[in-house]
Amino acid sequence: MSPQPSSFPGQKNPPLKAALLYSSQHGKTRKVVAQVVKQLWIAPDVFDVANGVDHTTLAACDLLLFFTPTYGDEELHEDMENFLANFNVNLSTRCFVICELGNYYGYDFAFGAMPILRRRLLELNGTELCTPLSLDSLPKLNWAHLTRWIDHVNQALHERF
Amino acid sequence: MNVSDRTILEQIERKVGRPVPHRWNGERCVELDLTAEDSLFSGLIRRHSPSEKDEIMQLIGHLTALKHLNLRRNKLHQLPANFENLSELEQLNLGSNYLGSVPPEIRHFQQLKYLQLANNDITILPEFIGSYRQLEYLTLHKNINLKSVDALAPLTSLKSLNLYFLNLVRLPAFVYRFNRLVTLTLWNMRDFTDDLATLGNLEYFSVCGTPSLRELPPALTQLKKLRMIRVFQNSLDRLPGDFGELENLEQISLYQNQLTQLPESMARLQKLKKLNLGWNRLARLPEFIARLPVLEWLAVFENPLDPAGESPRFAPTTTVLREWPFTTLAVPGK
Numbered sequence: 001m002s003p004q005p006s007s008f009p010g011q012k013n014p015p016l017k018a019a020l021l022y023s024s025q026h027g028k029t030r031k032v033v034a035q036v037v038k039q040l041w042i043a044p045d046v047f048d049v050a051n052g053v054d055h056t057t058l059a060a061c062d063l064l065l066f067f068t069p070t071y072g073d074e075e076l077h078e079d080m081e082n083f084l085a086n087f088n089v090n091l092s093t094r095c096f097v098i099c100e101l102g103n104y105y106g107y108d109f110a111f112g113a114m115p116i117l118r119r120r121l122l123e124l125n126g127t128e129l130c131t132p133l134s135l136d137s138l139p140k141l142n143w144a145h146l147t148r149w150i151d152h153v154n155q156a157l158h159e160r161f
Numbered sequence: 162m163n164v165s166d167r168t169i170l171e172q173i174e175r176k177v178g179r180p181v182p183h184r185w186n187g188e189r190c191v192e193l194d195l196t197a198e199d200s201l202f203s204g205l206i207r208r209h210s211p212s213e214k215d216e217i218m219q220l221i222g223h224l225t226a227l228k229h230l231n232l233r234r235n236k237l238h239q240l241p242a243n244f245e246n247l248s249e250l251e252q253l254n255l256g257s258n259y260l261g262s263v264p265p266e267i268r269h270f271q272q273l274k275y276l277q278l279a280n281n282d283i284t285i286l287p288e289f290i291g292s293y294r295q296l297e298y299l300t301l302h303k304n305i306n307l308k309s310v311d312a313l314a315p316l317t318s319l320k321s322l323n324l325y326f327l328n329l330v331r332l333p334a335f336v337y338r339f340n341r342l343v344t345l346t347l348w349n350m351r352d353f354t355d356d357l358a359t360l361g362n363l364e365y366f367s368v369c370g371t372p373s374l375r376e377l378p379p380a381l382t383q384l385k386k387l388r389m390i391r392v393f394q395n396s397l398d399r400l401p402g403d404f405g406e407l408e409n410l411e412q413i414s415l416y417q418n419q420l421t422q423l424p425e426s427m428a429r430l431q432k433l434k435k436l437n438l439g440w441n442r443l444a445r446l447p448e449f450i451a452r453l454p455v456l457e458w459l460a461v462f463e464n465p466l467d468p469a470g471e472s473p474r475f476a477p478t479t480t481v482l483r484e485w486p487f488t489t490l491a492v493p494g495k
């Protein structure tokens with residue numbers, strides 16, 4: 001049986017430096033981030049990219065977690081796009097995790113913020129830690145879907161670090 | 162400016178900083194595409210400065226033989242005055258440019274058959290949009306403050322109309338007269354009338370995001386040519402009993418509704434390939450679903466399905482999604 005997050009040794013205290021970067025227009029992503037931080041096995045430094053982030057701080061991280069809504073017409077949220085357009089850190093020894101918010105499961109094709117982010121992070125030689133999350137958030141957000149995914153992230157962290 | 166199209170294109174490509182897909186008819190440039198999948202944010206000049214964008218757009222304004230122009234996702238915010246010279250355009254994609262209005266520079270583009278104006282912060286439609294009598298394809302989605310589309314009334318040639326994520330509540334009566342429509346996409350819309358039945362050519366119909374929509378319009382089942390229905394994120398608690406009369410349906414998305422059962426008539430959907438029932442209230446799956454002969458993909462995740470209940474046995478050719486995947490990227494069959 002796979003270990004449950006709560007049984008991980010050294011909970012919230014692994015020898016791992018992590019940053020969580022998010023952007024939010026109407027606050028849902030911020031709420032999601034608050035929930036993630038509570039449930040995550042590690043304790044990342046949290047940054048709203050709209051406030052600017054020092055890239056050298058990020059270069060020192062083992063793990064970067066990205067949370068962003070899709071806006072416009074299947075585009076990246078503006079703040080995250082502005083961040084990403086200038087983000088040039090070599091991620092070859094680093095892992096990343098992505099969660100996008102929006103409307104995904106009613107359609108039968110994939111689109112949105114996550115593929116854009118993911119493509120850039122892979123171009124920068126990052127390694128994707130685990131399956132990303134497309135989280136439907138308008139009008140309803142299914143918190144159980146989020147919870148299951150955070151468990152999945154915790155599991156992947158446990159296996160890798 | 163008395164300069165050849167080839168020289169202008171060279172200048173455009175220099176300013177864009179990469180090749181720009183285009184097509185020639187003799188010495189005239191007739192197609193130009195400033196959106197490319199291999200560019201991170203799609204729009205080739207999306208991240209250019211406002212003055213660089215203006216210079217490039219001024220140059221484009223000299224390509225007066227253009228018939229197709231794709232400017233999608235470039236955040237242009239405005240068009241130059243000489244854009245009005247492009248009146249030969251038949252296809253124009255201005256999506257995601259935050260123009261703030263339907264640009265007056267396109268007022269006399271009488272050849273237009275295809276016009277994309279999605280996501281431009283448009284709040285009012287000007288009268289001149291009704292003068293595009295050749296227009297067959299129009300998309301206005303994601304102009305969330307657009308409250309009225311009355312100016313579209315004369316556009317009876319339309320075959321495709323996208324009104325997703327606007328601020329409308331009812332479908333204006335004149336849309337029921339657009340009997341050439343093959344595709345109609347709506348959002349947060351209710352109180353359909355029986356006139357819906359006049360849209361007999363519809364093959365693709367979507368009405369999503371309507372919290373007060375508990376039943377599909379009864380006239381819907383008269384639209385026998387329908388091949389795809391997307392009615393996700395409403396509050397549907399039942400489907401019409403004769404739903405299965407829509408025998409040409411190949412895809413149905415009922416994701417995120419309140420359905421507790423499905424009508425037996427759905428057993429007649431012999432062409433159905435994809436059925437999304439995710440996030441509903443179904444306690445059991447009817448036997449007939451497993452007998453739909455060409456069903457390739459079925460989503461039933463996030464339903465209170467009784468684990469002790471009998472589950473129909475599906476053919477190995479049907480992918481059944483019982484657990485909610487973390488991402489649509491990973492969904493098999495999508």
Ligand SMILES: Cc1cc2nc3c(=O)[nH]c(=O)nc-3n(C[C@H](O)[C@H](O)[C@H](O)COP(=O)(O)O)c2cc1C
Binds near residue numbers: 026027029069073112
């Ligand atoms: C104007 C607008 C445009 C949107 N466009 C998209 C979109 O293209 N695709 C999508 O999946 N979700 C889209 N959404 C849904 C948002 O991603 C969703 O509401 C998200 O929860 C917003 O996060 P926030 O509250 O942190 O800003 C859009 C929402 C708004 C208000």
